[in-house]
Amino acid sequence: MFNITFRFESGETVEISAIAGEKLLDVARKANVAIDAPCSGNGVCGKCRVRLVAGYLDAPINRHISQEEYDAGWRLACMAQISGDAEIEVPDIASAYRSRMKMADLSSPEEIAIFEDLRQKLSDAGMNFRSDLSFLRLELDKPSLEDTMPDNERLLRAMEDATGVPMQAIMIPYSTLKNLSLTLRESNWKVKCVISRDNDRILVRDVLPGDNTDPMVGFALDLGTTSLAGVLVDLQTGKILAKASGGNGQIRYGADVINRIVESGKPGGRKRLQDAVIKESIIPMLAQMYRTSGVNPRRIYRMVVAGNTTMNHLLLGLHADPVRMEPFVPSFFRTDYLYVRDIDLKMNPQAELMISPNIGSYVGGDITAGALVSMIWNSPEMSLFIDLGTNGELVFGNNEFLMSCACSAGPAFEGGDISCGMRATDGAIEACTIDKETMEPTMTVVGGVAPAGICGSGIIDIIAELFRCGIINGKGKFVREGPRVLHDQHGMGAFVLAWQKDTGGVKDVVINEVDIDNFIRAKGAIFSATQTMLHSLGFDASVIERVYVAGGIGSGINMKNAVTIGMFPDIPLEEFHYIGNSSQAGAYAMLLSSEAREKVMELATSMTYLELSNEPGYMDQFVAACFLPHTDASLFPSVDI
C-alpha cells in the first residue's frame, strides 16, 4: 500500500492509500477528489492534468503534455498508475466541482429578477399561485378529567372545527405524531400547523408551537449533466431565501449522459452515481444554503427537480440502460408518489419529491419545465426555444402545437472537447473581439483575472471574429498568417489568445483547428436540428418569429456572433431573447403553483417528440451545417463577410 496525497490550490489536502497499478483517476474518485475528466478517462480530452510534486507515478507522456510540462511534473490522471508514494497537486482548473463551488454565492439582483418576472408572466397568463400548502393556527381546548380525549383526536377535533374537513379525512403521519404531545404542552395548546389539502383531505405535515416564525420552504433544483443550481423559496411569498450552484459530482464518471449510464450499469454503479450527485453535490449545496439563510431543513415541505431523463433516473438510482438502448424505454416519463426521504435527503419527512416530466429518452424534465418558462405555449407567434446544455434541446411551436427534439451537441458549449476550453469560471474568456487589421484580440475574462481558458460564449465570439477577420475560412481552416497564428509540424493552425509569458499560466491559451472543428459540429447539430424539425412540419426557418435561448452558456452569448457562425437562424436580432436558466425557473414555478405543475404536465402530454435519428434528411442537414455560416449561404443573408 502506498500513501497518495492530493493537494489543492487552497492548500487543503486529502490522503488515501492505494496499491501499485491502480489508476490515479480511480484513486482520486475513491478519495472523493473530483478531477474533471470529460472523456471519462481515455487519455483523449487532456482535461485531467495534475502535477506530481513528490514521489512516483507510472505515467507515459501524451499528446496533451509537452516534454517541458512532463519534466515539470504534469501528468494525465487517467493515464497514470500508482507505483509508489506520491504527492499530487490538483489545479483548480482540473477540479470542476471545486471551482464551480466558488461560484455558489453569486446571486445577483438580475438573477432574482428572473424569478419575479416569471411569476408576473405566469400570473398574466392566468396562472394561480395559491399553494395547496398552508399554515393553520389552532388553539386547542386544554384536557381535563372531564375531557380526556387523547392528543391526536384533540388536534383532529380542533382542525375539523376550523376547516370543516371531517376528522376521518385528516391524516396525522408518524413524523407529526412523534412530538405532538410535547409540542402541545410546551406551547400551551396554541399551535401553528403546516397542512396540505388535496381532494378534500388534509395531511398534517407539522405541528409547531404557536409562536414559531419559520417560513414554509420549498427547494427547486435544476439538475444538469454538468452543473446544478438550486434555490430555497418561501412557499407563501415566492421569495428566494437562498441560492447555490455547484458541479455535478457525477462528472468524474464522464461528461455526457451515455458514459454515466454505462458506468451506472457496472456493479454498484447505480449507488455510486446516485451518491455522486446527492452526497457530493446536492447535500453540500443545501448545507451552504442552510448556512446563509438559516432555514431549518425540517421546514422544507417540497422539492421540485428539473433535469434530463438520464439525470432523473440516476438521481433516483434507477436502472438507466434502457434510456440509451433501443427501443429507448426508460423507467418513467412521469412519476408521482415520490418523497424526498426516498433519496435519503433530510427535509420534512412528508416532503414530496416532484420531478418535472420527461417526454423522451433525450427530452427531459428540464425542457418541459423550460418550455413553461419560455411562455411559447401562450402566444400565437411561431417561436423556437433552445436550451443549450451538454445536449441541445429545442421546442418549436405556439399556443396551438409544440414539437420538441434533442441533438447531441457534445460538451463544446461548456468548454469540453476544446483544448483550452473551460467552464464559465474565473479565468475563462467569455467575450472577445479581434481587430481585423492588427489581428489583436480584446477579451473579457470572468473574474477579471488573467485568461486561463475559454468558455462557450467566448468560443462563439472567437470563431465569429476569426471568420469575420478572414483568419479562418468557412471550413474553419486558418488562411491568414500573423504573429498570433501558429502551425504545428502537421500543419495544423492555431490562434494564440494569450501567451503563457503574459499570463503566468501553464501554457498559451489558444484555439486550434481541431477545437474549431469540434465547435462547428456542435453548432451544426443545433442548426440542423432546427432545420430538420421545421422541415418535418413543412416549414423553413423564415416561419420563426421569436427565439428564446436558455442554458448556462447563454448569459454572455452574443446573438449576432451566434448567427454569424450559423448556430441560430438568421432572424432579426431583436427577436432573440435570453431567458437564463429556464429549467430552474420552471422548477421554481412548479414549487409554488399547482396550476403551473398541471400546465407542465399538460405541455409534456401535448408536446410531440421528434426523434432526429429517425428523420431521413437529418444527416445531410448536419453535414451542410458544418460550415461557417452554412454551405447554403442564402440561409444567412445578414452574414456578409
Next chain:
Amino acid sequence: MFNITFRFESGETVEISAIAGEKLLDVARKANVAIDAPCSGNGVCGKCRVRLVAGYLDAPINRHISQEEYDAGWRLACMAQISGDAEIEVPDIASAYRSRMKMADLSSPEEIAIFEDLRQKLSDAGMNFRSDLSFLRLELDKPSLEDTMPDNERLLRAMEDATGVPMQAIMIPYSTLKNLSLTLRESNWKVKCVISRDNDRILVRDVLPGDNTDPMVGFALDLGTTSLAGVLVDLQTGKILAKASGGNGQIRYGADVINRIVESGKPGGRKRLQDAVIKESIIPMLAQMYRTSGVNPRRIYRMVVAGNTTMNHLLLGLHADPVRMEPFVPSFFRTDYLYVRDIDLKMNPQAELMISPNIGSYVGGDITAGALVSMIWNSPEMSLFIDLGTNGELVFGNNEFLMSCACSAGPAFEGGDISCGMRATDGAIEACTIDKETMEPTMTVVGGVAPAGICGSGIIDIIAELFRCGIINGKGKFVREGPRVLHDQHGMGAFVLAWQKDTGGVKDVVINEVDIDNFIRAKGAIFSATQTMLHSLGFDASVIERVYVAGGIGSGINMKNAVTIGMFPDIPLEEFHYIGNSSQAGAYAMLLSSEAREKVMELATSMTYLELSNEPGYMDQFVAACFLPHTDASLFPSVDI
C-alpha cells in the same frame, strides 16, 4: 477505568469499562446485559443477584443476601458500586431476557391450534377473512420502436386492463419503481405484483418476477410489558410460518409501566426505551423467525401490534408522561397512517404498522385485541374476560354492552415481588399439591429439572394448598408447625418447597409470609376490580355466566385453586375457559382480516372504560378481598375449608 467482565452460565462473556462509583446495574445496562431488576434498582426485590467471581465490588450485605451467600460472592447488582476490575457471574435466573429467549422455539401444535380455532370462531361469527392484499399476475406487452411507453406506464396500462381500476388511481411508490426496469426485463415481462386495494385505489407494493414463489407475509406482535410473542403469518392462507417469543428488553428500566415511563422522560430516554424493545427484543425475534422459516423480510407487507397503552407509546418513541399523569391524556388511542419504516424496521417499505387501539391509559390495544378473541361480544351470555399480565385488565359484558377496567396487580403473577418467584421458564414450580397429613409437596417443574423457583400458576397452587391443609390461615399467616415450616428471628413463617441440599441450587426454594401477602394483594386487586365493575353496573358476581382467562400465567393455571384463594368469582368450574395469549391471537386476526380490524375498532369505540380509582367503593372492596378466600366467605360458597 476498570475492566468489568460479565460471565453467563452459557460460558459467554461480555466486557466493558467502568469508572469507580458506577452502579453495577447501570454498567450492565450500558453493556446490554439484561439483569432482571423488577423494582428498578432500589434493593427491594432482591432479584438482581449476581456473583462476584474475581476482583472488587463495593456492595453492602442486604436482607436478600445471607452472610453465607455474601461470602460466596453473591451481591445485588443494584446495590453494588464499581471499585476495581471485576468478573461477575450472571445466573440465568437473573437474566430474564436471556432465559426467555431459550423458550423461543416452543411452538406446540396446541398453540398453533389456537390460531386455527380462532379463525373458525370468527368466521362462524360472520367475519370475512379475505385480505385487501393480493397477488396479481400480469404479462406485459414487450416494448418496441412502435410502443415506447415507459416501464411504469406500461405496468399501469396492464394493471388497468386486468383490474378495471383506472391508471390514475394506481400508485407506484418509489420502492416499487426502484427495481421495476430490471425486474420487467429479467422476468421477460411476466410479473407477479403484490397489490392492496382501498377505496377503488390500488397501491403496488411489489413487482416480482413471475416465477417468484415467496408467500405474502404479515407479522403479529403481542407487545407485553414483560415479554413479547410474535408470529409470521402467510396472509393468504393464515398459516403460521414462524413463531418466537422473548423478554422485553425494557425490563432493565423497571418491571412496570410506571418506572419505564419515568425512565423515558429522562434525557435520551425515549430513544433508549424504544431501542431496548426494538433492537434488543423485536429484531432478534424476527431474525430468529427469518432463520427458521426462510421468510424474506421484504415480503412482510403488514405488521399488527397489540400492546398496552404505555408499550405502544414507548414502541413509537412518544412522550409517555401524560399516560401516567392526571388527567391521563396520552398521545393517541387510535392512530392510522403509520408504517413499519417509521420505527426503522426493515420490511417491505410500504408495510403498514397497525396498532390495536387503546381505550384508556391503562386499558390498551392488548385488551381490545383480546376482547375480539374472547368472542364475548358475540354472545348474549354475561361474560368476564380477564387478562392476567403485569397489569390485570378485565372486560365484562355481552353482545349488548362491554365495560373494561384495569388494576395494578403488580408483577406477582409473573413471579415478581416473590422471594423465590421466577417466570415460567426451566426450573419453575408451575403446579403443586400438598399432602394434608404429611405436609409433603408434590410438584411439577417446567423443563422437568430441579426446582429453582416458583412461577405464577405455582404460587396459586401453593397458597391454595397451604390454605386447604390448614398450614396458613385466611390472612396468609402460618398456623401449623411441621418439618417444612420455618420461622426466622422476627417470627416470620415460611414453607420450604425444596431444600438446597436436594436441588444443588443457591438456596432453599421457599414461600414466606411476605410472598403470600404480596400475592394476596395481587389476587385481591383482580377480585375487587371484578366486584367494583359489577357493582357499578348494579350487578353482583352471580350474574357472571362465563369467565375467559388469558395471559402468560394462565397456561398451567388451576381454576379451582384460583377460586379457592378468592382470585376468580365462584362460578361452576366448567364455565372457566383458558384462551391463551389472546392479545397475540387478536393481532393475528387483525393481520388477516380487515373486518376483524374494523370489529376491534368498533369494540374500542363502544367499550366503556371504568377508572377504578374514581370509584368510591374500590378501596373497601380491595381490603375485603385481601383475605383467603375473602372476608365475606358467602361470596365463595364452594370453598369449604
